[in-house]
Amino acid sequence: xxxxxxxxxxxxxxxxxxxxxDRPGWARLATSPDHKVISLILISAAFGSVFLAALELVLVRxxxxxxxxxxxxxVTFDRLLSVYGATAIFLxxxxxxxxxxxxxxxxxxxxxGTALPRxxxxxxxxxxxxxxxxxxxxxxxxxxAGINPFPPLSQHIFTSNNGVDVWIASTGLVTLGILLLAIxxxxxxxxxxxxxxxxxxxxxxxxxAAIVSWQxxxxxPIFLAALTMLMIDRQLDGGFFTGGVGGAPLLWQHLSYxxxxxxxxxxxxxxxxxxxxxxxxxxxRELPGRSAVIGSLVAIAVIGTLAWTQNMLTTPIPSGxxxxxxxxxxxLIVPFGLxxxxxxxxxxxxxxxxxxxxRFAMGALSLAxxxxxxxxxxxxxxxxxxxxxxxxxxxxxxxxxxxFGLFGGFAAISYWYPKMTGRMLDEDRSRISFWVMLGGxxxxxxxxxxxxxxxxxxxxxxxxxxxxxxLFNLIATVGTFIxxxxxVLAIGNLVRxxxxxxxxxxxxxxxxxxxxxxxxxxxxxxxxxxPDVRSTQPMRDIRESLVRREAGRxxxxxxxxxxx
Amino acid sequence: xxxxxxxxxTLISTLASATIAIAAFASPALALSLNPDAASPGIEKINTxxxxxxxxxxxxxxxxxxxxxxxxxxxxxxxxxDGKGGGRQLQVGLGLGAVALALFVTATxxxxxxxxxxxxxxxxxxxxxxxxxxIRVTGQQWLWRYDYPNASFTYHRLVVPVDTTVALDLxxxxxxxxxxxxxLTGKAQxxxxxxxxxxxRADREGVFxxxxxxxxxxxxDSMESEVKVVSxxxxxxxxxxxxxxxxxxxxxxxxxxxxxxxxxxxxxxGGKVEPQP
Numbered sequence: 109x110x111x112x113x114x115x116x117x118x119x120x121x122x123x124x125x126x127x128x129x130d131r132p133g134w135a136r137l138a139t140s141p142d143h144k145v146i147s148l149i150l151i152s153a154a155f156g157s158v159f160l161a162a163l164e165l166v167l168v169r170x171x172x173x174x175x176x177x178x179x180x181x182x183v184t185f186d187r188l189l190s191v192y193g194a195t196a197i198f199l200x201x202x203x204x205x206x207x208x209x210x211x212x213x214x215x216x217x218x219x220x221g222t223a224l225p226r227x228x229x230x231x232x233x234x235x236x237x238x239x240x241x242x243x244x245x246x247x248x249x250x251x252x253a254g255i256n257p258f259p260p261l262s263q264h265i266f267t268s269n270n271g272v273d274v275w276i277a278s279t280g281l282v283t284l285g286i287l288l289l290a291i292x293x294x295x296x297x298x299x300x301x302x303x304x305x306x307x308x309x310x311x312x313x314x315x316x317a318a319i320v321s322w323q324x325x326x327x328x329p330i331f332l333a334a335l336t337m338l339m340i341d342r343q344l345d346g347g348f349f350t351g352g353v354g355g356a357p358l359l360w361q362h363l364s365y366x367x368x369x370x371x372x373x374x375x376x377x378x379x380x381x382x383x384x385x386x387x388x389x390x391x392x393r394e395l396p397g398r399s400a401v402i403g404s405l406v407a408i409a410v411i412g413t414l415a416w417t418q419n420m421l422t423t424p425i426p427s428g429x430x431x432x433x434x435x436x437x438x439x440l441i442v443p444f445g446l447x448x449x450x451x452x453x454x455x456x457x458x459x460x461x462x463x464x465x466x467r468f469a470m471g472a473l474s475l476a477x478x479x480x481x482x483x484x485x486x487x488x489x490x491x492x493x494x495x496x497x498x499x500x501x502x503x504x505x506x507x508x509x510x511x512f513g514l515f516g517g518f519a520a521i522s523y524w525y526p527k528m529t530g531r532m533l534d535e536d537r538s539r540i541s542f543w544v545m546l547g548g549x550x551x552x553x554x555x556x557x558x559x560x561x562x563x564x565x566x567x568x569x570x571x572x573x574x575x576x577x578x579l580f581n582l583i584a585t586v587g588t589f590i591x592x593x594x595x596v597l598a599i600g601n602l603v604r605x606x607x608x609x610x611x612x613x614x615x616x617x618x619x620x621x622x623x624x625x626x627x628x629x630x631x632x633x634x635x636x637x638x639p640d641v642r643s644t645q646p647m648r649d650i651r652e653s654l655v656r657r658e659a660g661r662x663x664x665x666x667x668x669x670x671x672x
Numbered sequence: 673x674x675x676x677x678x679x680x681x682t683l684i685s686t687l688a689s690a691t692i693a694i695a696a697f698a699s700p701a702l703a704l705s706l707n708p709d710a711a712s713p714g715i716e717k718i719n720t721x722x723x724x725x726x727x728x729x730x731x732x733x734x735x736x737x738x739x740x741x742x743x744x745x746x747x748x749x750x751x752x753x754d755g756k757g758g759g760r761q762l763q764v765g766l767g768l769g770a771v772a773l774a775l776f777v778t779a780t781x782x783x784x785x786x787x788x789x790x791x792x793x794x795x796x797x798x799x800x801x802x803x804x805x806x807i808r809v810t811g812q813q814w815l816w817r818y819d820y821p822n823a824s825f826t827y828h829r830l831v832v833p834v835d836t837t838v839a840l841d842l843x844x845x846x847x848x849x850x851x852x853x854x855x856l857t858g859k860a861q862x863x864x865x866x867x868x869x870x871x872x873r874a875d876r877e878g879v880f881x882x883x884x885x886x887x888x889x890x891x892x893d894s895m896e897s898e899v900k901v902v903s904x905x906x907x908x909x910x911x912x913x914x915x916x917x918x919x920x921x922x923x924x925x926x927x928x929x930x931x932x933x934x935x936x937x938x939x940x941x942g943g944k945v946e947p948q949p
Binding site: 186260261350356358439441446448455462467470478482484485561563 | 706707714717718721722725726729732733736737739740742743744760761764765768769771772775776779780782783786813842844846847848850852854858859860861863864865866867868882883884885886887888889890891892893
């Protein structure tokens, strides 16, 4: 480590932020257009939200612990469920994915900032506003029309209180904010890559950033349009989603499911990109099937989003839509299978020390493999239309989202934690929280497959003793408690390691992409010197050239000379 | 570095947790069939497809997770040469593609036979299109109304004859409701402004029920779809009697109204109130 170039001369000095050290810390935090500050706020908000989401899930599961429970009333249950869904999707997975991409990608492409920093900052504040708005609704009436509030139920005649209006406004603000961040990210990765970094040399995570931001640029306006229509229906007596008078209730399902399915796939693409980076670094080798992995990520984003009608198998839409959704969903076996094969065989064929990032990454792959495989049976028309809206579907979705979102998120955070904070994450506490979370997830979700096959429907605030699902639900409630404890332990570890962790060198994992060239944590302008990228592993090139320089050997003519 | 007992302990705990995980996944599902009391021709096909998928998916999940456990197990390995491995990628991709194609063909065949597309035609699955019984099913918060062909109706419970093709026209009076009788029809949404037609033919008598599955407001938890299958003779008696009862009830209501109007007309000094039609 001693050979690391910490004091290179600023050959290309640049003022990235216009930040002044005189201002108080909170003012700098609130006004900084630095992508690292913005991302850290997003990521912190995401981990705060996952705590709230887990708390709400525990309350929901407590109500469902025994048949005909009277712990919560029907309306309280509906409100908790609606807020839980909005928190998990809009306040946890979306900002976590965008936050990670927005932090790491500019560093990986060797950029000194983002292309449109004020746009990203606006997006972050819109997101924060949306989150506060959702939770401020607990002061009057929280939304109660379900995780996805289908009109006509969510229209004014059937839900006349302001809950749904809050849901529309807060998810709309969050979606708009995420859209602005995605636009900034897309412009950045397209225009600000270091000299020499052609797309064929860009890290897999940068490909994830490009794919996810393209995806959000396409799906977020669709969802915003749907929200606007619902708002007009509610406030101005519009008829977009009113059945029978020229409106179409099913239009909402189409538009919202395009968005939700797209988000689901965006989470998968982000975390699989992060896991690929982790596997490459910890096994010290480039993935042999790098191009297959990148192609598969593109395929997942495209094919997965196109499969939105797999959520609508029970609706009266033309059967062609349903066969098409089934074809798309089953076709997803190929890209997901290729990525899983690449990652697992790369780990299998190498020698490594098991560290927190790889442990969480393996946990993510394991849980997501269960969820994705069961999703295949959900998407076949015959079986899927029987299992939709049961706890079988709920468990499959949660396996995938907890696998990719929570475990994948913790994998990525553990991997980039030294870069973000300059401290190492405590390995022992991380291992304990991993096993508690893994055990909790399995105990909480596996019994629900049984409950779903028995026919227990979701969203209902109680079930009855004659449904024969009491034991499944009781075990699931216990598991949810364990999962909650695990999440608290893992978040506690993130908070404590920030002050207690050992100081981290700039490149603790000996990574091969450019974020490890910057200091830990990076300077506001990221890099003093910009490298010249000659391969997919610029940091390895820099290390090799440093070794050569120390040995006093001149590089042979025509060889890699990465540092410009 | 772990000591030797530490390694053995890690190995044992890994294997034990894997076994528990696999057993926990497999046992509830193995003990269950999707619709153990299937009573309509298509539902058997759904059960069969569910078993096929369950086995394929079970093998996939166990295989992937064993591979993950093996990969993550701490040990020293012989590291392979840093080849590009493009050929392996292609082979794996082709293999997965073949699996996906096979699954798609299987699922398509079973889906079309299982009449699980609610808007599908009645010609599928050998259903007799000529003498089918058409019943209008209206969802409202939070019960179902059934209109029989002879203009009689019931709430809560649908009564149909055995061995007869029944066509249900699902409509909704307010919000979206989920029609769900797993043993006979599977799930279908009743959407306002749209009619979803689903078919079934019960092959034995009995009472079949299921819960509504689309959140429809605060009474959603108690909304049930219930079908009572009886013999054709009993069905005829039932609808005739129902019609007679409804007629009698309507007659008595009309009679009472006219009685009240007459009384009101007599009480009103010099007034003259026409009975409402």
